[in-house]
Amino acid sequence: MGPDHGLIFDIQRFSTHDGPGIRTTVFFKGCPLRCLWCHNPESQSIHPEIMFAPDKCIGCGRCFKACPEGAIRPDVPGRIMREKCTGCGRCAEACVSGALSLAGRFYTIDEVVREVEKDSVFYKTSGGGVTVSGGEPLVQYEFVTGLLKACKDRGFHTAVDTCGYVPWKNIEAVLPYTDLFLYDIKQMDPDLHRKITGVGNELILENLVKISRTDIPVLVRVPVIPECTDQQANIEAIAEFLSKLEHKPAVEPLKYHRLGGIKYKKLGRTYACEETLPPGNDRMEAIRAVFERRGIEVVSG
Numbered sequence: 001m002g003p004d005h006g007l008i009f010d011i012q013r014f015s016t017h018d019g020p021g022i023r024t025t026v027f028f029k030g031c032p033l034r035c036l037w038c039h040n041p042e043s044q045s046i047h048p049e050i051m052f053a054p055d056k057c058i059g060c061g062r063c064f065k066a067c068p069e070g071a072i073r074p075d076v077p078g079r080i081m082r083e084k085c086t087g088c089g090r091c092a093e094a095c096v097s098g099a100l101s102l103a104g105r106f107y108t109i110d111e112v113v114r115e116v117e118k119d120s121v122f123y124k125t126s127g128g129g130v131t132v133s134g135g136e137p138l139v140q141y142e143f144v145t146g147l148l149k150a151c152k153d154r155g156f157h158t159a160v161d162t163c164g165y166v167p168w169k170n171i172e173a174v175l176p177y178t179d180l181f182l183y184d185i186k187q188m189d190p191d192l193h194r195k196i197t198g199v200g201n202e203l204i205l206e207n208l209v210k211i212s213r214t215d216i217p218v219l220v221r222v223p224v225i226p227e228c229t230d231q232q233a234n235i236e237a238i239a240e241f242l243s244k245l246e247h248k249p250a251v252e253p254l255k256y257h258r259l260g261g262i263k264y265k266k267l268g269r270t271y272a273c274e275e276t277l278p279p280g281n282d283r284m285e286a287i288r289a290v291f292e293r294r295g296i297e298v299v300s301g
């Protein structure tokens, strides 16, 4: 990893949820947060990881032979002894059924650009572009800066989807090549923030204040997660904080969903929000109203 190689776990074409128009979203591995509800658990580690889907396994045994570490055994729950696994990916290459897959591979900037250029015609016609997401893309900020610059050189609109928990220098590096920030705000109470994400919120709020002093538009995204972020006092506090920023951002409340649950099983992990139910439409409407009352533009999530 570094300026020349980025560890990426997905490049999603025709995305319509990560900024305006039709976009290509590049998902980077590595995140400093451990949000309890995270729907991309394969994004969290900064190393490649093997995922195993037992329902697809045909029991051919090719993976046992392919693994140089002896890390795969049929009698081990979840199949993989993760303490031995180096993430080399040989088992996934050997697996013909698709039961094993490797989350994360290294790309050069040219390789990513070749991928995102495929949809340049759609960016033009829809007002779309390229979004870097994750994980936390600004953990790999040197590579991301180079990628965003390459996108701007080609006239593509660029968006950075960030949790904000990175040193300011990482954000500063991408400012000249960023057209839009998608910025997550989760919880205003620092102790509760630490409990649900593993880190405090001070740096995140500080960085948002600094970004709001630039002319770059910001869309703040608020994940609405029962028992984690969905307290009336928290929503009111977020609205109050945003209304005082130098350039008032727009807000997109994001309704919790449980689609990521299956990925935890594939990684041999347990999902802390297994039993959490999504908030109702009435609740989402009430949350939107809190922001609107303070004159904050609300984008539908």
Ligand code: SF4
Pocket (backbone or CB within 6 Å): 050, 066, 067, 068, 069, 070, 071, 072, 080, 084, 085, 086, 087, 088, 089, 090, 091, 092
């Ligand atoms: S990724 Fe490599 S080390 Fe890990 S289980 Fe597969 S073959 Fe073995």
Ligand code: SF4
Pocket (backbone or CB within 6 Å): 056, 057, 058, 059, 060, 061, 062, 063, 064, 094, 095, 096, 097, 098, 099, 100
């Ligand atoms: S190679 Fe794939 S299909 Fe064959 S035993 Fe291993 S996981 Fe199952």
